[in-house]
Amino acid sequence: MSHVPFQERGDVAVEADYVVVGTGAGGAAAAVTLARSGASVLMVEAGPWRDPHDYAWSTYGAMRDMMDDWGATITMGRALWPVVQARLVGGTTVINSAICVRTPEDIFGEWARNHGITGIQERVWRFQDQLEDELCVAETAPAAMGRSNELALKADAAGNFGGHVIKRYAKGCIGSGQCLQGCREMKKQSTNLNYVPEVLRRGGQILSSAPAERILFEGRRAVGVTGRFVHPQTRAKGAKFTARARKGVFVAASVTHSPVLLRRSGLTHAAVGAGFRAHPGTGVFGIYDEPVDQNFGVTQGWASTKYREDAGLKLETLSIPMEMAISRLAGGGRAFMERVVGYRHIAMWVHALRARSVGTVGAGWGGKPVIRYSFDEYDMARFRAGLVKMSEMHFAAGARVVIPGVHGIPYSLGPTELDVLANAPLDPKRYVAILSHLFGGCMMGTDPTRSVCDTRGKVHGHEGLYVADASLMPDNIGVNPQHTIMALAMIVAEGALGIA
């Protein structure tokens, strides 16, 4: 049987050449690369397998059915910022906006200088060519853009913000605005629709609702993983499973879970869980005289990387479901509800910061990941500058006022009041941010005292154990990471197969 879902009782024991923990961008890309070489592959996924007709419609349903820990994972630090990750077959590729950005050239230079990672630039880009072809990467069609994205294009034309229409892993996106809840139209090319089924067609297997609890070792060689099934609805523990690997184990359980799995399995090296980085992002609402109806059209259609190198900023449009967007309007009671009345006139645009702040990932109560992460003042200043830049964009597009969402300054600001925002206090507790791009925790590098893996993803000091997700990446990259994660995972898989 190729798919083993939740099992209540009776131990499950399966075996393959390679066991891959996780089926998101990294896990699925590694698994398909291994399977294409003729190896037998067993995927072990913590979440259930939901097909597009199983996807939730509502935000509540998405939190319940798709998000890791009901979306309740937060950073512990000076501010409590939520971390967005999915937990189902396909991982976060099911709920992201499928944005495809090539790994910037300067990243390879930084990795070489700081971590000794060399010789992968051409291979990463070659895999990215392949991915773009296989996953139908294309610019969003004008008909699917929606008013919020059109306004961003207008702002860009007026203010030269260096933007472009986003390229996405989407095949004929029709702009249904449901990216966060999963694309029921099957336009978004999440890995549960392509690479995971391909692995099964090539003779692979998958355990779903099967969170790996421990890696099994024989001496220094990883020989499998074990855990217990968890029911997707009741969260009741079910049967024990043991997935044995004849040749190797790939850990691609996410930046938050991969280091915890390694640590729980006895890898107590100080580098495990170190080097956590992110692109914290936040949104600025522009209020327009005309209705924007931001929930019509593609979730993210416009972006700019013009400010990436100097300010560390990536600017993007982002439409989130109404129920999430209104919760960001300040206050409560009648004053709050009077603000909600104008929802149709809101466009939300966001920035993501290539933050230099570094945190850690460890295991907390019940084995859940605990992320310790705080911004330093330098990052906060750039974060605030991003809010100013987004506000300038809104005004260039004709917004009447902006709502920056910073506690302690006026609720809305007009075009002549941006100095208030530019001088807002830098206390992170005053700002709302979300971490959706995560990096590190099992960093690769040549120095085994500072890194967990070598430069091809093999865990230092162990045989047959590889990491193949964003936790490998020793730095944040300043652009959406899915394309880089997938290419790196393919390189790690080729390394395990003995392909240089």
Next chain:
Amino acid sequence: MTWLVRSTMCDMMPAVGDQPGLADAGVDTFLATVRRESPMLVWAGLVLGAVIFAVTPVITVYVPLPSFLLPAGLRDTHANRICSTRFYLLRQAVFLLKMYACMCWGQDAAVRRRFNIAAYPADPGTFRTT
């Protein structure tokens, strides 16, 4: 404690003009669902937020009464002030409650129609079992 969670959520999202409030948007069904389905920590967070909302009028409107005993006008002032309080942890605890209130309100079909957004069909909650 469901009554307290309900009461505080409804205080946060009252009807305004002809715009329905949370009390008109299926809050009872929603809370019964959340109570039944959510992990213990999520529900505990909502209860904590509701308790904080209830006991803090003394710092927002300077009246030493729980919020549910305040007259309507003061309760509304309290709702606005506690959601914007300068005390970060209080603000965050109450925000969780507000977020769930917004999720409930925003998935109501009549509310969505008002904002020109299609109603959500029922969430299937299904997954592959074979």
